[in-house]
Amino acid sequence: MPSYIAPTQDMAFLLHDVLKADQSDIPGYADLERDFTSAVLEEAGKVASEVLTPLNVVGDQEGCRLENGVVYTPTGFKGAFEQMKEGGWTGLDMPEEFGGQNMPVLLGTAVGEMFSAANQAFTMYQGLTHGAASAILAHGTDEQKATYLPKMVSCEWTGTMNLTEPHCGTDLGLMRTKAEPQDDGSYKVSGQKIFISAGDHDMSDNVIHLVLAKIPGGPEGIKGVSLFIVPKFNVNDDGSVGSRNGVSVGNIEKKMGIHGNSTCVMNYDEATGFLLGDMHKGMRAMFTMMNEARLGVAMQGLAQAEAAYQNAVIYAKDRLQGRDVTGTKNPDGPADPLIVHPDIRRSLMDQKSFCEGARAFLLWGAQLIDQAHRSEDKDADGLISLMTPVLKGFLTDQGYDMTVLAQQVYGGHGYIEEHGMSQFTRDARITQIYEGANGVQALDLVGRKLAADGGKPIMAFFEMIKDYCKDQSEDEAMTDFIEPLKTASKHLQASAMYFMQSAAKNPNNALSGSYDFMHLFGHVCLGFMWARQARAALDALATGEGDATFYETKLTTARYYMARRLPATSMHLARIESGADTVMALEADRF
Amino acid sequence: MPSYIAPTQDMAFLLHDVLKADQSDIPGYADLERDFTSAVLEEAGKVASEVLTPLNVVGDQEGCRLENGVVYTPTGFKGAFEQMKEGGWTGLDMPEEFGGQNMPVLLGTAVGEMFSAANQAFTMYQGLTHGAASAILAHGTDEQKATYLPKMVSCEWTGTMNLTEPHCGTDLGLMRTKAEPQDDGSYKVSGQKIFISAGDHDMSDNVIHLVLAKIPGGPEGIKGVSLFIVPKFNVNDDGSVGSRNGVSVGNIEKKMGIHGNSTCVMNYDEATGFLLGDMHKGMRAMFTMMNEARLGVAMQGLAQAEAAYQNAVIYAKDRLQGRDVTGTKNPDGPADPLIVHPDIRRSLMDQKSFCEGARAFLLWGAQLIDQAHRSEDKDADGLISLMTPVLKGFLTDQGYDMTVLAQQVYGGHGYIEEHGMSQFTRDARITQIYEGANGVQALDLVGRKLAADGGKPIMAFFEMIKDYCKDQSEDEAMTDFIEPLKTASKHLQASAMYFMQSAAKNPNNALSGSYDFMHLFGHVCLGFMWARQARAALDALATGEGDATFYETKLTTARYYMARRLPATSMHLARIESGADTVMALEADRF
Structure with missing residues (x-):
């Protein structure tokens, strides 16, 4: 169990x-x-x-x-x-x-x-x-x-x-x-x-x-x-x-x-x-309850990914299968644990970097809700309203994918119900659907939130990322995190620009790219969260206090996200910039 | 049902x-x-x-x-x-x-x-x-x-x-x-x-x-x-x-x-x-039976995607929800069918372009098996042995994802068992696991097949794509298909080159990128298949005979694949070239 x-x-x-x-x-x-x-x-x-x-x-x-x-x-x-x-x-x-x-x-x-x-x-x-x-x-x-x-x-x-x-x-x-x-x-x-x-x-x-x-x-x-x-x-x-x-x-x-x-x-x-x-x-x-309710579903997406990840880790350490190609790690046993294998690592690092990045994003979103309500801060309200569909759509899509990765670590044992890994994927699947299916989240984001308040929230978002990158660029230790974040953020800006310029001609140009935009946005947010976590880890290490291994692990995981997850943004941009032509070309009876 | x-x-x-x-x-x-x-x-x-x-x-x-x-x-x-x-x-x-x-x-x-x-x-x-x-x-x-x-x-x-x-x-x-x-x-x-x-x-x-x-x-x-x-x-x-x-x-x-x-x-x-x-x-x-057996599982991945897609299309045409933003398509009804919405189209085109591309890839693979066995053609045997893990891993991973997309078209009705959409995803899930889990396919591809016969099959593959692109480049009508295919193929070659150069230093550099390589390879194969389908459609249209709408639809779907699916290759290349460092850095107890 x-x-x-x-x-x-x-x-x-x-x-x-x-x-x-x-x-x-x-x-x-x-x-x-x-x-x-x-x-x-x-x-x-x-x-x-x-x-x-x-x-x-x-x-x-x-x-x-x-x-x-x-x-x-x-x-x-x-x-x-x-x-x-x-x-x-x-x-x-x-x-x-x-x-x-x-x-x-x-x-x-x-x-x-x-x-x-x-x-x-x-x-x-x-x-x-x-x-x-x-x-x-x-x-x-x-x-x-x-x-x-x-x-x-x-x-x-x-x-x-x-x-x-x-x-x-x-x-x-x-x-x-x-x-x-x-x-x-x-x-x-x-x-x-x-x-x-x-x-x-x-x-x-x-x-x-x-x-x-x-x-x-x-x-x-x-x-x-x-x-x-x-x-x-x-x-x-x-x-x-x-x-x-x-x-x-x-x-x-x-x-x-x-x-x-x-x-x-x-x-x-x-x-x-x-x-x-x-x-x-x-x-x-x-x-009026939507932001909070959707944040709650985003939370569920993360939660299932985290639970599935934890069990995948246990299994990967426990299950003996094959040998480390660079040299046996368990010479006294009949085989090495799964976790020595690079592709198992790739899967676990995908999961770990998602879970911790998503948790940061989620808690930041919760903080913005408090700021909007408790401090009656309109800017915070604008920002969380903009990001709510991203939180809901991105964290549940990715959260679901992570439960599938975790299940895969178990091989056939993940497919039978005995180990409970199937349940994580089956339970997570609903989060992509209820409280507004994720396609509707993307529509809300591109069709409504981008233009909200004359575009003030999205401009504020870009400004915030830009300022952060500028601030941090003075510290060389942050370069590995800031440069990828800058690139990803540029892809997001280019997408938003494409929408503005092309949607006037045909609103379908924006709507055809809405789903990719939601994911691109999500990656930028997680990239930002990983940069902030790296910053906090560097600061903590500088004090010489606390759990140094924990902070070092944060830096490694942040590097992983930048190297292995954030490159998705260029793909999303390319899809978005291809516009509505191929998406809308067919008559309905040709499907 | x-x-x-x-x-x-x-x-x-x-x-x-x-x-x-x-x-x-x-x-x-x-x-x-x-x-x-x-x-x-x-x-x-x-x-x-x-x-x-x-x-x-x-x-x-x-x-x-x-x-x-x-x-x-x-x-x-x-x-x-x-x-x-x-x-x-x-x-x-x-x-x-x-x-x-x-x-x-x-x-x-x-x-x-x-x-x-x-x-x-x-x-x-x-x-x-x-x-x-x-x-x-x-x-x-x-x-x-x-x-x-x-x-x-x-x-x-x-x-x-x-x-x-x-x-x-x-x-x-x-x-x-x-x-x-x-x-x-x-x-x-x-x-x-x-x-x-x-x-x-x-x-x-x-x-x-x-x-x-x-x-x-x-x-x-x-x-x-x-x-x-x-x-x-x-x-x-x-x-x-x-x-x-x-x-x-x-x-x-x-x-x-x-x-x-x-x-x-x-x-x-x-x-x-x-x-x-x-x-x-x-x-x-x-x-000796592996190629055929794995082709059979690849087939199942496609099959579930196709069945799920067909039902998603029926639902998207039948279910009335919301209005086309560019103008009502069903003025006499209470709402327009789902299929008018760009994001639903995006999903259906993803599915359609996968299914038809995958079917071409699968049947090409079957033809190679026949060629290898019936004609005792060693080159065909080398090529199908190389591509077998790609067929199995890529078509089942993508096939599964497509069943998830199809289920999503149904919204909440896809999550309840009544409509049968959940079964397609639950059944498809096993194809990623049995007959060699997909991580093992990636390992087989990178750890064994790439180097097989002194690299002859992979070199032959690249040569084949290059020759095809060269042949077709004389026809301007093929430019939309050949240019993206060339780019994608270059990404695949760059990845293989990276593996050759870096694996000598550390085999984990190649193994950490094996899964991405399998997917990159799959996209190149589907890109190739779409180029060949476009070629056949153009030829058929030139004769003025047959179902012209069918051939036009092929050209549109080919364009969709090139514009919207193939850009994934740059992401996979970036991940691969980031090497093993961030993948392998953590001690097992830090997961």
């Missing part, structure tokens, strides 16, 4: 040496001293390894089941969920007034990576609740907040997000679910929603569904969509759970992975619902 | 317009006239679509089961297997003297692609039999051939290949299975073999296991391995099936995919076996 050890040393390095969180003036960051974050991370890591990891395979093998309208989670999930509640892990970054601990998103993200790596399907139950609670926090009335938030922060009640319908996913304007206004101010919600993660289960007393629906007579399409709170059980005036509402589970989907999470078809039959936020502004209400 | 239509028009184009099979002087090729191949391909296509495709999902959902030592295949497999036997599909390219139809591997490969695309797990039963029969054909005594081949060619008896043991896959020198010589010239085989595809089942009267084992007292390691024929039921002198041999199924593995194939743990307990080929030369006996 796979194991997982939380990468707490790396997280501490990123929080303190790279992002210098405790020196930031973002409100609440002053509390993030090394001792404090270390205590939280170590404790969370223990929960991840000891409570959640052992249930990961159980969840995959058992799945959820629907019996007489009741959804049952896999063996052990209920007990573990109680432990999560009791440990206060469910409300880490929620406001104290509703029972949370008010920690920054930064720390919540680090902890979230651990839980997701240990058991993604399980962690989604509280992840969805967190998303729904955030929406109520942002858009709810005082009464709604008081009714729902304390119980959702504690996960006594869990939450869901209901967007997709059988005929519409990305294009929600086609939605058919209706909400009929009632005399008492409530609505009767009717329709079918599909792919509802954590849609129902046996681990909480109530499930608070947030449901997008149309109020009859409202504007056509997406502009007529509103958001509703629809509890599984109606809530009595005293806050207790009352009668059953008109919500039922039609089915649990059979999926490629995340079997431990109940992905439900939800049927609403005149269910009582309450408008959340403004009428017809349902999409806006959803969008 | 997914559908599949055999790409017979494309196959005919490749066989006749590109490879010009019927004009070749390879023995047997003169029979391959258009009418004949067309009749075979159409008929095989019908079997694939109507018999095998409907059972693909059934096999995935039911899997195989072991009850009281008996393996049962999924519902419908047995009947379909009878149809395959009755139709004579099992011995298409086997010698007539043993009941086969003596067709070239070229045609067998085209037909095999169809069957694998329709149902990989099912087709493996006959594929493994074909492999085992080929080994007996190449190395068996006349008596062994007479005993086993007629029944294996007809698939009355099926076959398996037993190499892997729990502690050794790639490194077969560590093997523990023993074969004790008996006074009557037979052997008693004892040991455990794992991952035995089609290891046992209920569709044939006997299973002929080919088992690698060590004869006690022989040379150490891989040089002491011999190959044995071990039938499930002993064969009586009159050729009928006799008593049960000491072979049993220990377990059926639970796997990520190909559930319809029984992947067995096989236990040999003093089972009666017969030496096949020379004592201690078991690996050589295996290797």
Whole structure:
């Protein structure tokens, strides 16, 4: 069975040496001293390894089941969920007034990576609740907040997000679910929603569904969509759970992975619902949570890659097969361990350099969210909005690819379910799809975010990279990192320039290159993160204190990323600059 | 449920317009006239679509089961297997003297692609039999051939290949299975073999296991391995099936995919076996079939990509979501079909240009095998031996990636099992692993094939590409294809040059770049194949006959490959030229 050890040393390095969180003036960051974050991370890591990891395979093998309208989670999930509640892990970054601990998103993200790596399907139950609670926090009335938030922060009640319908996913304007206004101010919600993660289960007393629906007579399409709170059980005036509402589970989907999470078809039959936020502004209400929700999925992509990587390393050290061509490393054994072989190294270094680079990018993104919200910093908000599709699309695509690499290290043993490596790829696969499929992320990036605010965020991004490279170019020890970053950044600028010049002629020139642009952007961000990690490692080494081998390893891994991963940017640029002609040339019937 | 239509028009184009099979002087090729191949391909296509495709999902959902030592295949497999036997599909390219139809591997490969695309797990039963029969054909005594081949060619008896043991896959020198010589010239085989595809089942009267084992007292390691024929039921002198041999199924593995194939743990307990080929030369006996067997796996990689692509196209034309940004294409509907969107096109063109390029590469490879065997052409043998790891590694890696792209077109509907898109990726995944994991293919390519015969095959390859480019450069219509091919080929030559120069200093410099070299090589081959397809399309258009739209589509798809796929070669070169330093720098305990 796979194991997982939380990468707490790396997280501490990123929080303190790279992002210098405790020196930031973002409100609440002053509390993030090394001792404090270390205590939280170590404790969370223990929960991840000891409570959640052992249930990961159980969840995959058992799945959820629907019996007489009741959804049952896999063996052990209920007990573990109680432990999560009791440990206060469910409300880490929620406001104290509703029972949370008010920690920054930064720390919540680090902890979230651990839980997701240990058991993604399980962690989604509280992840969805967190998303729904955030929406109520942002858009709810005082009464709604008081009714729902304390119980959702504690996960006594869990939450869901209901967007997709059988005929519409990305294009929600086609939605058919209706909400009929009632005399008492409530609505009767009717329709079918599909792919509802954590849609129902046996681990909480109530499930608070947030449901997008149309109020009859409202504007056509997406502009007529509103958001509703629809509890599984109606809530009595005293806050207790009352009668059953008109919500039922039609089915649990059979999926490629995340079997431990109940992905439900939800049927609403005149269910009582309450408008959340403004009428017809349902999409806006959803969008305010988007950056954070998508960062959460990016985190899952990294998390699965990290968990798979750790197990690939264990196997590569343990499995004896073949001999080191430069000389035997295990003369007393029948063969050398896999890790002596260069191609196994190549695979492990791809994984390691991705995971640590991605973690830096993710935590930087979380810091920007805190800066945007806690410091009300508009520039930070612009930057994280720009980078959100990159975080989501790039980290989940690459994260998935890394789980495939990790599985490959096991050879045939990776293909059978016994070792759990197949589960990592099957679970990771969903991250490329949900919360906006990655093609939609690319469209959002190129079609919307590049031009946002007159292009201010993207110009600020380029300026930031340029300034950083200029600053660092005075230190010769940084040359190996700064030169490749400069080249990659130039490729990104050239792509953006190409889009600006060619899209006026034909918008498809930009859209045909959107996916490559998202990946090119991702590589520049990871290149930047590796340069910053190298800088922090050099600084730490200069002090002569701390774990020198750790810092040396950071420098080597940074060099690997620059030499072996960053060259992808020239390929993406070439593809982008080939424009839309060959992409769009064929008539549909020629496919 | 997914559908599949055999790409017979494309196959005919490749066989006749590109490879010009019927004009070749390879023995047997003169029979391959258009009418004949067309009749075979159409008929095989019908079997694939109507018999095998409907059972693909059934096999995935039911899997195989072991009850009281008996393996049962999924519902419908047995009947379909009878149809395959009755139709004579099992011995298409086997010698007539043993009941086969003596067709070239070229045609067998085209037909095999169809069957694998329709149902990989099912087709493996006959594929493994074909492999085992080929080994007996190449190395068996006349008596062994007479005993086993007629029944294996007809698939009355099926076959398996037993190499892997729990502690050794790639490194077969560590093997523990023993074969004790008996006074009557037979052997008693004892040991455990794992991952035995089609290891046992209920569709044939006997299973002929080919088992690698060590004869006690022989040379150490891989040089002491011999190959044995071990039938499930002993064969009586009159050729009928006799008593049960000491072979049993220990377990059926639970796997990520190909559930319809029984992947067995096989236990040999003093089972009666017969030496096949020379004592201690078991690996050589295996290797003679390697090119063909690996071509077969390359075929599976393409086949899954093709099947997945076809279904992605259907969905992209059917699913209405969003509007074409350049103007609505479906004004009367609520939205436009997915296929109007540039990023969906990008994905479909990636898939289409891969599938058709890969098919050309595969069939070219099959033609080379025929040339090597039927014409006893040593140059052809050298070339196909060089390209075999590229075919296997590149087509299965890319084939897998294409199934992931196809699945992605479905969004959330691709992740649930209902639409069958998950199965394509789960089934395709094994092709990267079995018959030599792709890292081992890369090692074989760089560590063995590049230097084979003093480098003659690789020099011949470069010469061939150079000559082709020179020939074609006189035709301006070919410039769009020849220039990119030249560039890509230069990258490949530069890589080979780097290996030669740097490997002397440190062999790890070459081995660290082996995987990238395999992919770079694959892109050059597909680039070459697209240039040749473009040439054939231009020639066909010049005649003014045939399906002009088909040929125009070929030219567009060729342009797409050159513009969007081939630029990967510069990235691979950059990685390769970065050498082993960053790959090998870390101590094992720093991972």
